Amino acid sequence: xxxxxxxxxxxxxxxxxxxxxxxxxxxxxxxxxxxxxxxxxxxxxxxxxxxxxxxxxxxxxxxxxxxxxxxxxxxxxxxxxxxxxxxxxxxxxxxxxxxxxxxxxxxxxxxxxxxxxxxxxxxxxxxxxxxxxxxxxxxxxxxxxxxxxxxxxxxxxxxxxxxxxxxxxxxxxxxxxxxxxxxxxxxxxxxxxxxxxxxxxxxxxxxxxxxxxxxxxxxxxxxxxxxxxxxxxxxxxxxxxxxxxxxxxxxxxxxxxxxxxxxxxxxxxxxxxxxxxxxxxxxxxxxxxxxxxxxxxxxxxxxxxxxxxxxxxxxxxxxxxxxxxxxxxxxxxxxxxxxxx
Amino acid sequence: xxxxxxxxxxxxxxxxxxxxxxxxxxxxxxxxxxxxxxxxxxxxxxxxxxxxxxxxxxxxxxxxxxxxxxxxxxxxxxxxxxxxxxxxxxxxxxxxxxxxxxxxxxxxxxxxxxxxxxxxxxxxxxxxxxxxxxxxxxxxxxxxx
Amino acid sequence: xxxxxxxxxxxxxxxxxxxxxxxxxxxxxxxxxxxxxxxxxxxxxxxxxxxxxxxxxxxxxxxxxxxxxxxxxxxxxxxxxxxxxxxxxxxxxxxxxxxxxxxxxxxxxxxxxxxxxxxxxxxxxxxxxxxxxxxxxxxxxxxxxxxxxxxxxxxxxxxxxxxxxxxxxxxxxxxxxxxxxxxxxxxxxxxxxxxxxxxxxxxxxxxxxxxxxxxxxxxxxxxxxxxxxxxxxxxxxxxxxxxxxxxxxxxxxxxxxxxxxxxxxxxxxxxxxxxxxxxxxxxxxxxxxxxxxxxxxxxxxxxxxxxxxxxxxxxxxxxxxxxxx
Numbered sequence: 109x110x111x112x113x114x115x116x117x118x119x120x121x122x123x124x125x126x127x128x129x130x131x132x133x134x135x136x137x138x139x140x141x142x143x144x145x146x147x148x149x150x151x152x153x154x155x156x157x158x159x160x161x162x163x164x165x166x167x168x169x170x171x172x173x174x175x176x177x178x179x180x181x182x183x184x185x186x187x188x189x190x191x192x193x194x195x196x197x198x199x200x201x202x203x204x205x206x207x208x209x210x211x212x213x214x215x216x217x218x219x220x221x222x223x224x225x226x227x228x229x230x231x232x233x234x235x236x237x238x239x240x241x242x243x244x245x246x247x248x249x250x251x252x253x254x255x256x257x258x259x260x261x262x263x264x265x266x267x268x269x270x271x272x273x274x275x276x277x278x279x280x281x282x283x284x285x286x287x288x289x290x291x292x293x294x295x296x297x298x299x300x301x302x303x304x305x306x307x308x309x310x311x312x313x314x315x316x317x318x319x320x321x322x323x324x325x326x327x328x329x330x331x332x333x334x335x336x337x338x339x340x341x342x343x344x345x346x347x348x349x350x351x352x353x354x355x356x357x358x359x360x361x362x363x364x365x366x367x368x369x370x371x372x373x374x375x376x377x378x379x380x381x382x383x384x385x386x387x388x389x390x391x392x393x394x395x396x397x398x399x400x401x402x403x404x405x406x407x408x409x410x411x412x413x414x415x416x417x418x419x420x421x422x423x424x425x426x427x428x429x430x431x432x433x434x435x436x437x438x439x440x441x442x443x444x445x446x447x448x449x
Numbered sequence: 450x451x452x453x454x455x456x457x458x459x460x461x462x463x464x465x466x467x468x469x470x471x472x473x474x475x476x477x478x479x480x481x482x483x484x485x486x487x488x489x490x491x492x493x494x495x496x497x498x499x500x501x502x503x504x505x506x507x508x509x510x511x512x513x514x515x516x517x518x519x520x521x522x523x524x525x526x527x528x529x530x531x532x533x534x535x536x537x538x539x540x541x542x543x544x545x546x547x548x549x550x551x552x553x554x555x556x557x558x559x560x561x562x563x564x565x566x567x568x569x570x571x572x573x574x575x576x577x578x579x580x581x582x583x584x585x586x587x588x589x590x591x592x593x594x
Numbered sequence: 595x596x597x598x599x600x601x602x603x604x605x606x607x608x609x610x611x612x613x614x615x616x617x618x619x620x621x622x623x624x625x626x627x628x629x630x631x632x633x634x635x636x637x638x639x640x641x642x643x644x645x646x647x648x649x650x651x652x653x654x655x656x657x658x659x660x661x662x663x664x665x666x667x668x669x670x671x672x673x674x675x676x677x678x679x680x681x682x683x684x685x686x687x688x689x690x691x692x693x694x695x696x697x698x699x700x701x702x703x704x705x706x707x708x709x710x711x712x713x714x715x716x717x718x719x720x721x722x723x724x725x726x727x728x729x730x731x732x733x734x735x736x737x738x739x740x741x742x743x744x745x746x747x748x749x750x751x752x753x754x755x756x757x758x759x760x761x762x763x764x765x766x767x768x769x770x771x772x773x774x775x776x777x778x779x780x781x782x783x784x785x786x787x788x789x790x791x792x793x794x795x796x797x798x799x800x801x802x803x804x805x806x807x808x809x810x811x812x813x814x815x816x817x818x819x820x821x822x823x824x825x826x827x828x829x830x831x832x833x834x835x836x837x838x839x840x841x842x843x844x845x846x847x848x849x850x851x852x853x854x855x856x857x858x859x860x861x862x863x864x865x866x867x868x869x870x871x872x873x874x875x876x877x878x879x880x881x882x883x884x885x886x887x888x889x890x891x892x893x894x895x896x897x898x899x900x901x902x903x904x905x906x907x908x909x910x911x912x913x914x915x916x917x918x919x
Contacts, residue, residue: 138804140874160872162810170810171840243626243723314725315625341631343659345814347872361839374839377812382830396659431818431870432651433623433630498828498836498852505844518911528909532892535916536858539887543791543880544851545799554919567919585844 109275111294111302116270118290123149125287126196129232132166133198134159143200154199154236160425163204164353166197167211167227171374174223174360178368189223192230196283199236203247203421205259207353208233210417214356217415223373232283235260239309244424246315246437252422254313255306265302272302317437318444319408319418326409329443330401338439339397341432346377348403348426348434354419357383378403404439455509455575459484459568460499462492462527465516465557472561480565481572484512491515492553493526497537500551505585510550510575514567517555527555549574550581597645597706600773601678604704605640608676614702615673618656620649626724627717627741631656645678645773647730647737650711650755652864653677654686657696658823674700680708682757684766685862685897686820693860693904695823698768705766707775710750710758712737714869717753721746757865757878768900784886790879806846808873815867815877816853821860828852850880858884859905862897891916 114122123131134141135151141159143166146152176187208228215221215228238245238254247253257263261280265272272294275281284291294302329335349355359376363369376383379400384393393399411419420436427435461467467488473480485508489495492515503511513534521527534553542548552574554567601619608614621632621642629648633656634640654677679687684705691698709732721728721741728741736747737754751759758764760782766772790798813829816822828836829849837852838845854877863885867877888894891914894905 138801138808140808142808171842243725312723314723337633340633341656343655343814343817345817345870346810346812347814347870350810350812351872359839363838363840372840374841380813427624429872431814431866433628435624435628438624497855498848501848501851502836505848518915525909528911528913529906531913531915531918532909533906535891535914535918536884536887537855538917539891540851540855540858540880540884542795543798543883544802544847545795545797547795548917552919553917570919583844583847585838586842 109277110281111299112273112275112291113267113269113294113298114264114271114273114287114291118270119154120149122284122287122290123152123198125290126198126283127286128194129283130193130195131198132195134161146198152198160351160429162351162353162425163197163200164207164211164356166195166200166231167208167224168356168358168375170350171372172223174371174373176368176370177364179366192226195227195231196234197231198234199264200233200260201238201423202235202254202256202258202260202263203238203245203252203423204353205233205235206252206256206421207259207423209259210354210411210415210419210421211356213415213417214411232261232279233259234262234280234283235264237263237265237306237309239266239305241309241313242424242428243314244428245313245422246317246424247422248310248313249316249319250418250420250422253306254309255302265305267298267301267305272298272305274302315424315437317440319440322418322440322444323409323412325444325447326405329447330405332443332446334442334446335401336395336397338434338442339395339400342379342396342400342434343432344379344381344396344399345431346375346379347429347431349377349379350375351425351429353421353423353425354407378406400434400439404436404443408440453576453579455483455572455580456507457484457510457512457568457571457575458503458508459486459512459514460489460492460495461486462515462522463488463490464522465520466514466554466564468558469556469560469564472558473564474561476561478561478565480568483572483575484568491521491523491526492530493523493533495530495534497533500534500537500541504546504550504581504583507581507584509578509581510552510571512552512554512567512571514554514556514564517557520557546583547578549578597773597775598643601645601704601706602640602643604771604773605634605643605676606637608702608704609634609637609640613673614676617676617678617704618653619643619678619704620645620651620653622727623648625727627712627714627721627728627730643678645706647708647710647712647732647754648728649678649680649708650714650869652680652683652686652818652820652866654679654683654690655818655820655866657687657701658690658820659817674702676702676704678704678706679766679769680706680711681761681764681766682862682864683820684768686864688768688897688900689821689860689862692900692902695821703766703769703771705769705772707766707773707777708758708764709776710754710761710764712753713755715874720748720753755865755869757863762863782882782886784882786879787883787886791883802847803843805875806850807843809841809846809850809875810873811841811846811849812872814870814872815875818866818870819857820864820866821857821862822853850875850877854880854884857881859888859892859894860896861885 131146133152143161178185215224257276261277263274357376358373407419515527556564617634623630690696724741763779861881
């Protein structure tokens with residue numbers, strides 16, 4: 109589709125021209141980068157390095173009310189959430205945008221999840237290509253790219269005078285239609301600059317993992333003693349799952365009193381011992397290494413076999429944030445090595 | 450004076466302050482009707498999480514009251530409570546919760562008049578502060594990011 | 595380098611013994627400035643061990659994590675667990691033994707005089723995107739850093755973890771064997787705590803609201819803490835449910851105050867909770883406030899004396915009556 113150019117100085121005007129929408133972008137709150145609703149356009153930060161703040165909450169909030177209930181003299185009244193507000197996500201990285209593509213089949217396959225889908229339908233994703241991939245990134249290993257457009261509606265890439273704007277979908281085109289006057293057609297030179305930028309950033313990715321046939325190798329590796337060895341250093345916190353853009357498990361709870369309250373869903377993490385705890389007190393995955401193994405198999409074997417996607421976009425948050433250097437790349441490489449494949 | 454009437458949750462020990470509050474009633478001492486009394490067997494029953502929970506559930510102030518030091522029905526329960534709650538009081542202030550929102554007192558079974566004074570003092574102080582803002586969301590339906 | 599060598603020699607000897615089941619130590623990490631914990635069982639694995647300023651973790655955490663740390667249920671009773679500790683880590687063992695969390699006779703404690711560990715966030719900002727495993731050692735007052743084929747020297751004070759700059763004592767206590775090195779000890783003046791206390795109440799309230807609101811409740815602070823080991827944590831309990839599962843400021847406030855208060859008089863200030871926090875919440879600013887108040891009010895210091903009982907199971911009749919009507 110179209111390729112345009114946005115001058116550096118016009119970025120704020122561009123954001124204003126997006127119209128009356130909920131704008132979600134990286135901003136700094138209390139000294140740390142958060143991905144959240146923007147009240148003040150001046151606060152949007154694009155020159156940040158890769159943020160670790162999670163982006164999946166845009167479609168899949170950590171705490172989400174499913175319905176509220178209230179008992180009245182006429183019986184119990186149930187109130188459901190309204191439509192999702194029209195949202196533009198600005199400055200999301202291609203890996204994070206791609207995570208929604210891998211999540212879509214999960215939330216639509218057997219059952220259309222109305223909560224996720226209503227947000228997905230109301231949200232336009234304007235991405236920002238990665239100019240400085242970090243030492244945790246390995247998106248090419250999972251068929252991604254620092255300038256990938258999968259899942260995005262519009263992709264911005266840093267070039268000399270500002271941004272190269274690649275319109276990917278019709279929705280993207282419509283979303284930025286209000287900013288037409290700020291954009292100029294990209295010339296051949298601009299397109300060349302973008303290609304050079306993409307090439308340069310791809311060259312900066314140094315880590316990789318060979319995932320060929322991984323979905324078949326992992327089940328064979330199920331009984332290996334190596335799981336115990338690497339899993340014994342896991343401390344069983346939820347950092348890897350809660351910061352992962354593709355982890356999607358949730359818990360459903362009721363809150364309130366018997367007279368009024370709400371049913372909500374919140375994120376849950378397979379690394380917590382309560383995750384698989386039965387009412388009887390039995391826990392089928394009682395060891396931390398078993399839970400770690402399950403997370404790996406879920407991402408690289410069960411999910412691709414059931415839904416056709418590797419449940420990993422190579423953002424490397426789990427690697428960077430893990431308190432004990434539990435490294436997904438190292439684990440998968442060890443598995444391949446031990447299985448001689 | 451504003452018309453704000455605070456809700457104050459009072460955890461009273463069964464043996465001293467609860468009886469003291471009873472005495473205040475039978476002796477017809479007047480005191481503000483803002484306290485909601487919860488009777489516990491001993492002031493050391495109070496888990497510090499109760500205090501924050503009471504505030505989150507909508508209390509504007511919390512009062513814990515038990516026997517005077519040395520007079521605990523269980524010998525040393527109130528000494529244990531004192532260590533915990535004095536520290537808790539300091540922590541709450543550090544976290545930005547006004548120290549008047551959580552008070553502790555010693556009121557014996559014979560101190561009906563003191564009970565009336567304590568309630569008056571605590572209520573007046575919370576009235577000045579206004580409603581507690583750190584509350585659990587009671588609006589159940591909401592959109593959040 | 596010498597500490598590593600001595601450590602390996604000790605490990606080889608210890609792992610050869612009949613009564614030792616395993617050894618928890620540090621090994622080279624998978625990339626950059628990371629070191630990782632490891633569990634060794636055989637003497638010939640001893641050469642995997644390292645000790646350097648990159649060994650930031652408090653390994654005593656593994657002694658109390660559910661499932662008895664690195665051992666599964668089947669392994670319990672097979673022998674003692676040997677563990678490598680720094681000065682601050684060793685105080686965790688003192689507290690754990692004093693409150694019967696673990697039995698000292700089931701441990702073999704290998705102490706190391708730590709020269710101070712690096713602050714990973716600072717060093718990774720200084721030397722970004724290192725992929726090849728880097729090496730760091732302390733020479734004099736500077737860290738010598740070998741990263742991606744280049745060597746640099748940076749003053750210790752610029753990269754060392756803040757907790758090491760107020761380290762009470764880097765000499766591990768109550769060890770079975772010690773790898774010796776330079777000793778140092780300092781007094782924490784709690785100046786930053788006092789400064790925060792001096793601010794207006796509203797400002798503090800705002801600061802904690804901002805910090806706690808960003809918490810995602812991954813419970814890494816709890817799980818990385820050697821002294822958070824209740825088999826049933828009030829954060830997980832559903833009946834009664836103290837802390838709701840919804841993640842917002844009021845629940846997070848309850849969570850963090852419960853966590854901090856449970857560590858009052860027990861926190862040995864290893865700083866693990868703050869180090870692991872993915873949202874950079876200044877948890878030690880809360881923990882140290884309580885540590886200072888406990889000292890001020892009750893003259894009590896966590897991990898100072900193996901004979902002292904836990905703070906909240908003891909009392910003095912003349913404890914302060916502060917603020918009590």
